[in-house]
């Protein structure tokens with residue numbers, strides 16, 4: 001597995017707190033036995049609503065519909081992003097759309113760990129920094145943003161900002177150990193020893 | 205040193221500490237359903253791995269099952285495909301599947317406890333965020349994503365960060381017409397939808413001690429709506445009595461030994477908590493959500509707040525909620541007309557929930573403007589309810605009586621809202637689009653309150669319907 005340190009590209013700013021995974025990927029698109037093609041349905045209902053308004057002259061189209069952000073690599077979000085359902089379909093679809101990192105105020109735990117398992121770092125930045133970034137990128141979508149996990153810095157144009165990530169998670173990206181399965185399978189005897197000590201496994 | 209149940213269970217299941225500081229945790233029970241597992245089985249196949257402990261893995265089908273006509277093949281071809289994939293995967297790996305033919309099918313978080321699979325002191329994982337439900341038995345139960353489902357299938361382990369513990373004591377006794385659902389809605393209202401991130405919630409206090417296992421499950425179920433991935437109650441006599449005689453519970457001498465072990469896991473007096481919150485039962489009333497997340501709720505006799513009344517970080521989300529719902533700040537929630545009444549879901553579709561709702565419904569008629577349905581949590585519950593004649597009570601009042609499944613909780617089958625319909629729902633999420641219509645609106649409340657709304661055709665205080 002390859003290590004992840006620098007992520008560079010344009011960004012896609014998405015305003016709002018507590019954006020849940022039902023909104024990121026409505027349940028009707030979970031009716032499938034693979035993840036393929038999911039990216040086409042990201043924010044489908046939110047997009048339809050915002051785009052219809054924009055068409056009638058009210059507000060802007062949804063950022064996920066806006067061609068200016070079509071090739072974005074970095075997603076910028078608010079607080080409690082990815083709350084609600086544990087559906088991995090949400091981060092899977094974001095990843096399949098080409099997004100390779102998320103910067104936000106905070107994340108739901110399940111969304112965060114699902115994203116780690118895909119190699120999609122979810123880093124944190126302060127509210128102020130997020131507001132600045134969002135405004136700057138909304139007015140200049142071609143701004144190149146770079147995230148460095150080794151330096152814990154985010155660069156946007158000439159500005160540099162501090163970002164954070166739990167040290168263990170950061171280490172696992174930097175060393176290429178973010179997919180846990182290999183590690184979990186490494187010591188089968190240790191697993192067996194724990195199982196044998198558990199009364200409910202042995203039948204009391 | 206005195207410790208919490210979380211610490212004891214965590215330590216008993218720790219395989220080792222991984223290089224990144226996470227714990228490799230043995231998972232005692234893995235529950236599988238049709239939506240989040242097929243991709244995990246595919247990943248296993250790609251890497252040539254087998255399921256490590258099929259004996260500790262159980263499956264059922266719940267999210268996509270039709271609740272009206274359940275004959276196979278399903279009319280809905282995609283649903284048929286998903287169930288067929290689950291059947292194939294279970295057969296290939298020797299996993300027991302509670303499908304429609306078994307009489308034991310139902311919502312995964314309902315059947316685990318009902319069959320006695322869920323027991324105190326276990327670590328439990330399932331590819332579903334409401335796995336926290338099982339914590340009502342003093343288990344540590346996590347919702348996980350599909351890659352982690354793969355991890356558990358392959359290794360029977362998860363890599364997890366240790367959680368902090370917040371003790372939530374609910375003191376006193378609940379008033380009449382106030383239910384476990386109101387307690388958890390109040391907790392989420394006070395602590396916020398992300399207040400629990402990083403925490404396990406330990407629920408206790410006189411009100412929780414007095415609760416049945418069904419009620420405790422309702423509370424633990426919605427921990428995740430408050431941001432807490434794990435919620436639990438210390439196991440006690442109520443828990444042990446519930447488990448005795450269940451199909452997968454230990455029997456005879458083993459049960460007595462189990463009971464001793466279970467009791468030893470309770471949080472010790474003097475255990476230290478990372479946070480402590482007390483809520484007085486007397487302050488809790490029948491509660492209704494008015495917004496687009498489960499923290500946006502008011503007492504049924506209160507008014508919908510205006511953005512100037514809430515903290516600055518909640519203003520934008522409140523404004524968005526009012527706009528989506530088409531509600532006016534300052535308006536009372538009571539009297540809001542409803543189009544659909546849904547009694548179902550892993551939060552509130554157990555036998556006791558149906559009994560409470562039936563008490564309200566008995567001898568009354570569903571309002572002419574309301575489409576009302578009852579979807580029992582499992583086939584076992586459905587059958588038990590029919591034996592008591594509850595189906596007749598609901599049918600005579602004008603409710604539809606359906607087969608078991610998730611149904612309109614997330615609308616992956618044919619049961620869904622149309623257009624901007626407003627649904628009084630006993631489920632757990634009022635997110636935009638959750639009940640199948642992108643513009644549909646959900647008001648979360650207790651099953652008795654849903655029953656009352658169905659009769660009145662609008663949100664009413666259930667206490668007014670007690671004779």
Ligand code: SF4
Pocket residue numbers: 266267311312313332334549550551609610613614631632
């Ligand atoms: S009833 Fe609703 S919340 Fe519960 S498992 Fe089914 S879809 Fe999820």
